[in-house]
């Protein structure tokens with residue numbers, strides 16, 4: 001393959017496409033052609049800098065790779081005119097450069113030294129945003145399929161299991177179960193047929209690392225499954241992926257076909273006699289189908305409902321056969337551990353939590369996106385150093401980890417190291433890696449209600465405490481945020497939460513009350529204000545807030561009146577305005593419109 | 603292999619693979635259940651059968667947990683009693699609570715638990731499911747707002763009847779047992795589902811307002827519809843059948859078909875023949891059995907004499923037992939002397 005002199009690489013993960021990457025890509029192609037420039041256009045996946053999409057990289061042969069952010073149609077034209085045509089980067093759009101590609105430019109920060117990057121450690125995401133996910137050669141040239149060759153070449157399934165055990169890798173799907181141990185159980189189970197399933201259901205509403213890895217580095221998953229399959233003695237693999245991830249599924253399909261062609265998949269992998277094939281099963285996007293027994297039922301064509309364990313899948317899983325289920329991120333770690341060794345992997349992290357973890361940093365944060373950190377750095381480092389703190393000078397209030405199954409951690413806990421044990425001790429979970437930052441403008445009752453609304457609607461309905469209990473929890477929270485909370489509601493929330501945790505069948509119900517319990521524990525006075533004083537301290541819950549205009553400071557500029565969708569604001573020019581409370585629908589437009597901070601929200 | 607364990611301090615023995623619930627039942631130790639049915643696969647849905655097991659971090663459902671050697675089980679700790687009460691309260695918070703006019707009052711497991719847990723007031727309230735009834739069939743009446751989602755009907759239809767006419771649709775609070783695409787029920791109408799339903803959600807159409815537990819006596823009999831001879835348990839009030847069930851310790855294991863369960867209206871039908879009829883002068887007139895049999899015998903004899911035995915043919919009924927059918931063909935061959943004998947099931 002002849003390499004073009006100049007390459008323009010557009011970030012075309014789902015996030016990039018949503019931000020308009022397809023248009024940029026098409027326009028770049030047209031524009032460069034019109035200018036008669038010899039550039040190669042290609043695409044890559046998400047590099048994790050979701051705060052700066054659309055991302056475009058330009059590589060001039062022999063020079064550093066330059067990343068541009070927030071690229072618009074106008075910007076891409078400028079970039080092509082200057083950088084692609086005459087090798088002069090357009091500094092104002094640049095984010096960083098990668099010196100590993102060649103000669104560095106002046107005045108562009110180095111990628112690895114960006115505040116967003118320098119505390120990150122990219123293992124799972126090492127290829128994402130760098131390689132072309134549709135090219136098996138690109139994967140191979142970045143060290144891909146070395147691990148499979150090594151493991152199959154050595155011919156000893158137990159040896160691979162020992163390496164994974166020694167590395168300390170724990171499941172990234174939420175529960176944190178030691179991966180090597182799981183494989184060992186399944187390896188020991190006696191059966192002619194076994195299965196390995198990759199769990200790509202990714203139901204946590206705030207998480208998208210699994211999607212990114214499947215989109216950006218699908219061969220890593222194939223390779224991880226191959227190694228797992230070889231280790232446990234499985235010849236069949238399933239990838240259970242939600243149908244809402246069409247790009248992930250299509251990239252994976254391309255990758256599976258390419259792997260077949262090169263002999264990495266098929267009836268005799270690399271002519272070793274080891275047979276391994278992968279099927280994709282598309283799920284309908286139910287949160288509960290991420291639970292392993294529900295997932296198995298779903299693959300079998302049944303309704304996705306969990307069942308009691310034991311028997312565990314390692315003994316009795318898909319079609320009643322021994323089955324290992326691993327998360328996408330877990331599997332993506334596997335080839336890297338095999339190639340670079342258990343010691344290398346366990347050099348990252350803490351005593352009990354080894355390696356790195358990918359988090360989806362979102363909410364009230366300056367630099368949100370997908371980040372990968374060595375276990376053990378603190379929440380403060382993540383939020384302030386990597387994420388750049390809270391926007392608009394607002395005060396940090398809490399961070400919700402573990403999504404709908406997790407809890408919130410407050411200012412006092414900012415120095416908690418991010419690892420399984422410490423986060424659990426602080427009252428939350430690492431979970432699958434959602435991390436939502438909340439500031440002073442977030443109402444914690446409302447946050448709890450948000451998560452309960454999700455879990456109660458995603459409950460499979462099989463067991464009583466979860467089916468009806470989470471609904472009742474949600475209803476209690478709903479009435480509190482509507483100013484209809486009653487005396488005793490907080491105690492009722494606690495009692496019901498404890499009983500749902502203790503009595504539910506699966507992890508969904510057992511963890512669903514966590515957002516309620518942790519916000520209650522940390523922000524009880526905020527709940528109490530809603531009930532006792534009918535007041536929402538963060539001024540979020542509409543029925544509990546009123547908008548008024550401060551007469552003294554209102555300049556009569558009329559901005560508020562113009563912004564009001566229901567004409568609830570009256571007043572003459574240059575005279576104080578007035579809001580008619582009966583008409584006001586509490587949309588907040590006037591609050592945002594007033595430049596003199598004269599609209600009071602309380 | 604036998605396993606030794608203790609339940610509520612009592613030393614008991616169980617077979618390998620048995621569940622805690624099965625073992626407790628064997629020893630007469632009571633654990634409340636709503637979704638378990640000994641004839642069906644364990645489910646673990648209602649969460650009423652929770653027990654505490656020493657060494658386990660949380661209560662576990664006795665209907666799904668296999669016994670292990672040395673296990674120490676407690677079936678009635680304050681924790682599990684509290685959880686059970688919460689479960690019943692939650693169920694009642696989404697229930698019409700109209701026992702007053704419910705077919706199952708007095709014979710309803712939910713009502714019984716509400717009674718035993720003394721649940722008049724309820725800590726929980728909120729949205730209740732409400733469905734429009736849509737039963738076009740003449741057999742089964744569904745009041746799905748009384749359904750507690752125990753899943754027994756779904757399992758019996760799959761595991762016992764092998765039909766799979768119903769399953770659970772929707773998620774969370776909206777989960778609902780229904781036929782595919784929520785169409786009207788159109789199945790074998792065996793009523794197996796009705797027989798396992800612990801509440802008033804499923805009932806027989808023709809059982810409506812025929813009487814509940816009071817003044818109803820049970821009469822065991824044999825179904826006369828076919829050679830299977832299923833054992834019926836007629837619930838009789840006055841001289842009328844209020845409903846039909848069957849006991850699990852019968853050769854039909856408590857299962858019936860649509861005819862045995864719902865097809866009894868002929869008993870009191872005015873069209874029902876109670877005496878033989880002989881056509882005289884073109885009109886049917888009542889006769890005694892002796893008259894009728896003597897008349898038939900005489901005519902048969904005459905026909906055989908005049909036209910030979912093969913001028914007669916015998917057709918038997920599926921409502922007869924095997925023994926009756928055997929006797930019938932024997933009669934045709936040995937007494938009449940013809941092989942012209944057949945059976946309605948072959949037609």
Ligand SMILES: Cc1cc2nc3c(=O)[nH]c(=O)nc-3n(C[C@H](O)[C@H](O)[C@H](O)COP(=O)(O)O)c2cc1C
Pocket residue numbers: 170171172173174175176177179199200201202203204287288289290291292293325326327328330331432506507508
């Ligand atoms: C309600 C619920 C949802 C879950 N969703 C996911 C999911 O989307 N992805 C995932 O990998 N694991 C999910 N899990 C965890 C899986 O059950 C299972 O533990 C995991 O896939 C095992 O893989 P690991 O050991 O590699 O983490 C979920 C668990 C529960 C209880």
Ligand code: SF4
Pocket residue numbers: 288305306458459460461462463464466467504505506507508509510
């Ligand atoms: S806890 Fe919820 S999701 Fe899990 S089995 Fe019970 S009802 Fe279904």
Ligand code: SF4
Pocket residue numbers: 547560563564565566567568569579583584585586587588589590591
């Ligand atoms: S909050 Fe909205 S509706 Fe109310 S006065 Fe302001 S602009 Fe009008």
Ligand code: SF4
Pocket residue numbers: 697698699700701702704705706707708710711712713748801802803
């Ligand atoms: S189903 Fe049971 S609890 Fe419900 S109304 Fe009928 S008798 Fe009462």
Ligand code: SF4
Pocket residue numbers: 742755758759763765766767768789790791792793794795796
């Ligand atoms: S009547 Fe029989 S076939 Fe019909 S749903 Fe009930 S169990 Fe199934």
Ligand code: SF4
Pocket residue numbers: 748749750751752753754755756779795798799800801803804
């Ligand atoms: S209809 Fe009856 S048997 Fe079926 S799930 Fe509901 S309560 Fe259980």
Ligand code: SF4
Pocket residue numbers: 825826827828829830831832854858859860861862863
């Ligand atoms: S008709 Fe049905 S219920 Fe009666 S004996 Fe035959 S199979 Fe049993």
Ligand code: FES
Pocket residue numbers: 634635636637638645646647648649650651652663664665666
């Ligand atoms: S009887 Fe065990 S959960 Fe219902």
